[in-house]
Amino acid sequence: MLLRKNISAVQQPGFSGTKLLEFLGGLKLSFILMALLTLLVAQRAIVAQRAALPGDGETAPWFLLWLDRIGVGSPGDLDNPFFLAVLFLVINLGAACVLMLRKGQRQQHALQAFRSAHEIEGLPCHARLDVADLDSAQLCKHLRQNGYRVKTEQTNQEIRLYASRHEAGHWGVLFFHLTFFVVLLGALLSFATRHAGYLELTPGERFEAGTQKFQRNSPEPLFTWDADDFTLELDHPDLSYWQPGKARQRASEVRLYDKGGQLLGAERIAVNNPLKTHGRTIYQGSRNGFVAGLTITDNRGTEVKGAAHFVLPKDPGQLKMTTRLVPPGVRMALLMELHTDQLKQIDGLAELALKHPVSLIKVTSESMDGRRFQGVLFGGSTLSVEGLTLRFDSLKPYTSYLVVRDAGVPVIFASFALLLVGLLITYFWVPERCWVSILREDGQQKIVIGAITEKYKASFRARFDEQIRELQKERPQA
Amino acid sequence: MTAALFFWLALASYIFSSIAYISALAFSHDKSRKLGTILALIGLALHSISLGLRWSAAGHGPYVSTYEILSSNVWIAVTFFLLLQWRIRMFVHLGAIVMPLAFVMMGFALMGSTELKALSPTLQSAWLLVHIVFAKLTVSGMLVAVALSIAQLLKDRRDPQQGFLTRLPSVDVLDDYAYRLVAFSFITLTIMIITGSIWANNSWGHYWSWDPTETWSLVVWLVYGLYLHGRITFKWSKAFSTWYIILSFLFSIVAFFIIPYFVKSQHSQYMVG
Numbered sequence: 001m002l003l004r005k006n007i008s009a010v011q012q013p014g015f016s017g018t019k020l021l022e023f024l025g026g027l028k029l030s031f032i033l034m035a036l037l038t039l040l041v042a043q044r045a046i047v048a049q050r051a052a053l054p055g056d057g058e059t060a061p062w063f064l065l066w067l068d069r070i071g072v073g074s075p076g077d078l079d080n081p082f083f084l085a086v087l088f089l090v091i092n093l094g095a096a097c098v099l100m101l102r103k104g105q106r107q108q109h110a111l112q113a114f115r116s117a118h119e120i121e122g123l124p125c126h127a128r129l130d131v132a133d134l135d136s137a138q139l140c141k142h143l144r145q146n147g148y149r150v151k152t153e154q155t156n157q158e159i160r161l162y163a164s165r166h167e168a169g170h171w172g173v174l175f176f177h178l179t180f181f182v183v184l185l186g187a188l189l190s191f192a193t194r195h196a197g198y199l200e201l202t203p204g205e206r207f208e209a210g211t212q213k214f215q216r217n218s219p220e221p222l223f224t225w226d227a228d229d230f231t232l233e234l235d236h237p238d239l240s241y242w243q244p245g246k247a248r249q250r251a252s253e254v255r256l257y258d259k260g261g262q263l264l265g266a267e268r269i270a271v272n273n274p275l276k277t278h279g280r281t282i283y284q285g286s287r288n289g290f291v292a293g294l295t296i297t298d299n300r301g302t303e304v305k306g307a308a309h310f311v312l313p314k315d316p317g318q319l320k321m322t323t324r325l326v327p328p329g330v331r332m333a334l335l336m337e338l339h340t341d342q343l344k345q346i347d348g349l350a351e352l353a354l355k356h357p358v359s360l361i362k363v364t365s366e367s368m369d370g371r372r373f374q375g376v377l378f379g380g381s382t383l384s385v386e387g388l389t390l391r392f393d394s395l396k397p398y399t400s401y402l403v404v405r406d407a408g409v410p411v412i413f414a415s416f417a418l419l420l421v422g423l424l425i426t427y428f429w430v431p432e433r434c435w436v437s438i439l440r441e442d443g444q445q446k447i448v449i450g451a452i453t454e455k456y457k458a459s460f461r462a463r464f465d466e467q468i469r470e471l472q473k474e475r476p477q478a
Numbered sequence: 479m480t481a482a483l484f485f486w487l488a489l490a491s492y493i494f495s496s497i498a499y500i501s502a503l504a505f506s507h508d509k510s511r512k513l514g515t516i517l518a519l520i521g522l523a524l525h526s527i528s529l530g531l532r533w534s535a536a537g538h539g540p541y542v543s544t545y546e547i548l549s550s551n552v553w554i555a556v557t558f559f560l561l562l563q564w565r566i567r568m569f570v571h572l573g574a575i576v577m578p579l580a581f582v583m584m585g586f587a588l589m590g591s592t593e594l595k596a597l598s599p600t601l602q603s604a605w606l607l608v609h610i611v612f613a614k615l616t617v618s619g620m621l622v623a624v625a626l627s628i629a630q631l632l633k634d635r636r637d638p639q640q641g642f643l644t645r646l647p648s649v650d651v652l653d654d655y656a657y658r659l660v661a662f663s664f665i666t667l668t669i670m671i672i673t674g675s676i677w678a679n680n681s682w683g684h685y686w687s688w689d690p691t692e693t694w695s696l697v698v699w700l701v702y703g704l705y706l707h708g709r710i711t712f713k714w715s716k717a718f719s720t721w722y723i724i725l726s727f728l729f730s731i732v733a734f735f736i737i738p739y740f741v742k743s744q745h746s747q748y749m750v751g
Contacts, residue, residue, distance in 0.1 A: 458650035
């Protein structure tokens with residue numbers, strides 16, 4: 001019994017494999033997976049918008065609240081379903097590509113064959129022309145004028161034509177499907193290699209990539225590689241505003257040095273104009289402002305150096321530059337509000353600047369007992385706050401950068417270009433094939449024309465009928 | 479002020495053009511059809527002046543506020559329809575559907591703030607123009623596909639051999655062109671998403687950030703992808719296909735215009751107001 005089963009398997013090689021391939025690469029499975037992916041992406045959109053709803057969602061319109069209710073808890077809940085959906089989609093795409101390659105070759109071979117009048121009359125678009133003076137040369141010319149490539153075959157009683165155009169379109173769907181693998185490869189590369197680090201610099205300050213740590217950064221990627229190190233030095237920020245709170249330009253002039261400290265050149269980094277160097281891309285950040293150098297001394301004489309960062313106004317409705325500082329070893333926070341004449345140097349912010357050449361910080365303490373205004377701290381002076389002495393040492397502008405390394409970016413962008421080419425071929429380079437049989441019956445010439453296309457069949461039929469009318473009209477009936 | 483005056487004159491022309499197209503379709507009035515086209519052209523010219531004046535005053539193209547976005551979308555949709563009508567004569571009667579949709583969208587545009595807005599640093603990029611142009615082409619293609627679908631539904635509901643419906647192309651041809659336009663919009667939508675992604679990478683350092691608007695636009699892409707896929711896989715009926723197109727368009731309007739209006743995201747800087 002076992003032996004018979006084995007013989008049967010040998011006699012039908014690949015039978016179950018083909019069925020499995022057809023199932024895995026089937027259009028229905030592909031549709032179901034795509035629908036599933038749509039639902040998952042919609043869930044991701046709901047989760048993304050939840051964090052961005054106005055007023056923590058309380059004042060959001062009813063339909064957004066309704067959408068929010070059907071969303072999952074967090075993006076992490078979608079990781080496994082996404083992974084599974086993409087995995088099955090990759091299997092489906094792979095199997096579909098194999099099937100398309102096999103079927104495509106067979107179909108292409110069969111379609112390029114010449115056809116008899118009887119076969120042509122079996123096509124959905126066909127017509128019989130009774131014109132005596134239309135010969136194969138004229139028909140070939142007419143077809144070529146319409147962009148067809150024509151092949152001819154002649155027997156004793158019959159001349160057969162095969163004409164086609166946009167034949168490359170036959171492979172468009174396969175090409176389009178293959179590009180998804182490139183998209184996925186790019187995404188995978190990004191996932192495995194992307195690293196982003198955030199840093200802030202004041203004029204004259206340097207950042208040495210490789211030895212210095214970023215102020216904040218993304219988790220370490222799965223793969224990393226040694227890149228040439230460089231040093232970035234801020235020359236000066238270049239900011240301008242349409243009005244206070246509405247930025248016009250965020251840019252900065254920087255100097256770039258190599259590993260050995262050799263000056264490589266002066267560069268300008270701006271929003272939409274990042275600096276690409278040493279395998280990394282340096283983006284201009286949106287956080288800009290002033291950093292105040294402070295010295296805090298407690299009543300035992302312990303001195304701590306600190307810095308308070310004040311961000312330039314980002315909203316016309318909130319123009320104050322404030323920050324919150326928690327000194328070490330005390331149970332209170334310091335709320336600080338900066339006023340400075342240095343704002344005059346920023347185009348569009350002069351109206352917020354102090355008229356006199358001075359910088360000051362209004363200090364309010366915040367503790368369990370509530371808030372209490374403590375006084376004004378002028379540049380170079382000191383202020384006592386609840387047993388601490390604050391000294392305002394310096395004030396400098398600062399700007400921020402994002403330094404990114406991602407090996408997936410060029411692959412992703414190349415895949416986008418391929419995807420577009422694939423889509424254009426699939427939908428707008430549709431193959432059209434035409435067969436003609438010219439034969440003599442009862443001493444009369446009979447022409448049978450038929451044509452097929454893969455898409456837009458109704459409008460193709462309308463065009464076909466129009467062409468037939470044109471051929472009939474040009475020549476008087478026999 | 480002058481831009482607003484030309485906007486209102488354009489709106490009036492579109493309304494009268496709609497009336498002319500509808501009467502041409504209903505009463506087989508060839509003169510009305512010609513009048514509809516002329517009024518649409520006049521409306522388009524006035525609309526162009528309005529957009530040009532606003533462009534000059536604002537120093538940037540009409541793509542920053544809801545008012546500007548909807549207004550320029552209508553401009554592209556009307557241009558698209560007039561070109562289609564010129565190239566394919568059988569679509570001339572679709573003006574009875576496209577033009578009313580156009581002036582309704584103009585009305586919606588007026589619901590947004592007409593105040594001039596300055597461009598933030600992120601929006602000062604050549605990619606913005608490419609991104610926006612393809613977004614507008616997407617909406618235009620979808621809008622005309624909806625008009626074709628509505629025409630199909632009208633022909634399906636009534637005897638297509640009687641009355642004004644005889645002047646519309648056959649259901650098969652309408653369905654064919656609706657499919658073609660969805661394919662066109664799908665490609666322009668793809669370009670819109672791709673250019674947005676390239677621009678985001680250039681501006682923010684990441685090509686995809688799951689921002690609500692970009693994620694919803696991916697959902698719209700998948701929804702239209704399902705239409706193109708489903709037609710081949712399941713040989714959907716024409717009635718199902720038409721309803722799918724109409725509902726997909728409504729969904730895309732919610733995703734592109736209504737959600738960004740309420741949800742603060744990286745796209746909000748040009749969508750609010």
